[in-house]
Structure formats: structure tokens, C-alpha cells
Amino acid sequence: MAFLTYILLAGLALGTQNRFSPDSLGLAASSALAWLLLEVLSELLALHLAPGASQLGPADVVALAGYKYVGMIAGLLSGLLLGSAGYHAALGWSCLSIFVFMIRTLRLKLLAEPAAEARSQLRLYLTVAIAAAQPLLMYGLTFHLLR
Numbered sequence: 639m640a641f642l643t644y645i646l647l648a649g650l651a652l653g654t655q656n657r658f659s660p661d662s663l664g665l666a667a668s669s670a671l672a673w674l675l676l677e678v679l680s681e682l683l684a685l686h687l688a689p690g691a692s693q694l695g696p697a698d699v700v701a702l703a704g705y706k707y708v709g710m711i712a713g714l715l716s717g718l719l720l721g722s723a724g725y726h727a728a729l730g731w732s733c734l735s736i737f738v739f740m741i742r743t744l745r746l747k748l749l750a751e752p753a754a755e756a757r758s759q760l761r762l763y764l765t766v767a768i769a770a771a772q773p774l775l776m777y778g779l780t781f782h783l784l785r
Contacts, residue, residue, distance in 0.1 A: 640704055640705075640707035640708050640711060641670065641671075641674070641704065641707050643707070643711055644670065644707045644710050644711055644714070644779075645663065645666060645667045645670065647711055647714045647715065647718075648663065648666040648667075648714070648783050649663045649666075650718065651714055651717070651718060651783040651784055652666075652783065654718065655785060666783070669779070670779055673775055673778075673779065674703060674704075677703050677771065677775065678696070678699050678700055678703050681699050681703070681768055682696060682699055684764055684767075684768075685699070685764070688760055688761060688764055689760065692747070692748060693747045693748075694744075694747050694748070698747070702740065702743065702744075702768075705736060705739065705740075705772075706736055706772045706775060706776050708732075709728075709729065709732025709733065709735065709736050709776055710729075710732070710776050710779060710780050712728045712729075712731075712732050713725050713728045713729030713732055713776070713780055714780055714783060714784070715728070716728035716729075717729075717780075717783075717784040718784070722784065725780075725784050729776065729777065729780065732776065733772070733773035733776055733777070734773075736769075736772045736773065736776070737769050737770065737772060737773055740765075740768060740769035740772055741765060741766070741769045744764075744765040744768060744769065745765060748761045748764065748765050749761050749762065749765065
């Protein structure tokens with residue numbers, strides 16, 4: 639739902655700037671979907687290659703990856719209503735929130751079981767890498783929509 643809402647808001651943002659075309663909406667949808675697939679596949683590969691069993695399945699990874707769209711929607715709505723300052727404030731807050739949320743959630747799933755020090759360190763790096771990718775993707779998928 640958040641993915642589709644993001645696509646609709648992207649169309650609205652482009653329409654308010656007289657830059658809307660069906661091609662631009664399709665480009666926004668396909669690039670967002672491509673980045674989502676790339677993110678999910680790379681996280682699944684990293685979880686598979688990391689030593690020790692993970693409690694995260696493919697559905698969990700897709701669900702966690704979808705949370706970024708809620709923050710992107712908040713940023714786009716703020717940008718449409720309040721301008722550039724509103725966009726940056728809302729997206730900054732959303733990026734910080736998603737980072738903290740992902741760290742806390744993934745810590746429960748990836749770092750729950752006791753493991754050797756090397757395994758624990760690798761899982762910690764994986765947790766931080768997944769959480770740090772979210773704000774980068776959020777900004778990358780929205781900055782061009784509001785000018």
C-alpha cells in the first residue's frame with residue numbers, strides 16, 4: 639500500500655510542477671521497484687552468506703524494506719504542502735526514525751542468539767548496513783520529485 643501511495647504522490651508532485659507524463663510515472667514506479675528488488679535480493683544474499691542461521695525470511699525482509707515508503711510519503715506530502723524546508727525536515731526525521739527502527743528490529747532478529755565473537759560482529763555490521771541503506775534509498779527516490 640505504501641509503495642502504491644508513493645507512486646501516486648510522485649505523480650501528484652510531478653503534476654504540480656507541470657512535469658507529469660505517463661512515462662515519468664512509469665519511470666518512477668519501475669525505478670522504485672527495481673531498487674526494492676535489488677535491496678531485498680542483496681539482503682537475502684547477505685543473510686544467506688552470513689554465518690549462523692537467521693530468523694529473517696524473505697517475507698520479513700520485504701516487509702521491513704517496505705517501511706521506508708511511509709517516510710518517503712511523509713517527506714513528499716510535507717514538500718508539497720510546505721516546500722523544500724518541509725520536505726527536508728520531514729524526510730530527515732523519517733530517515734532518523736527508520737534507521738533507529740531498523741537497528742532495533744534487526745537487532746532482535748539477527749543478534750538474538752548467542753554466537754561466537756566473529757559471527758556477532760558480522761551480524762552487527764550487517765544490521766548497520768541494512769539500516770544505513772534505508773535513508774540513502776529514501777533520499778535517492780524522492781529528491782528529484784520536488785524542485
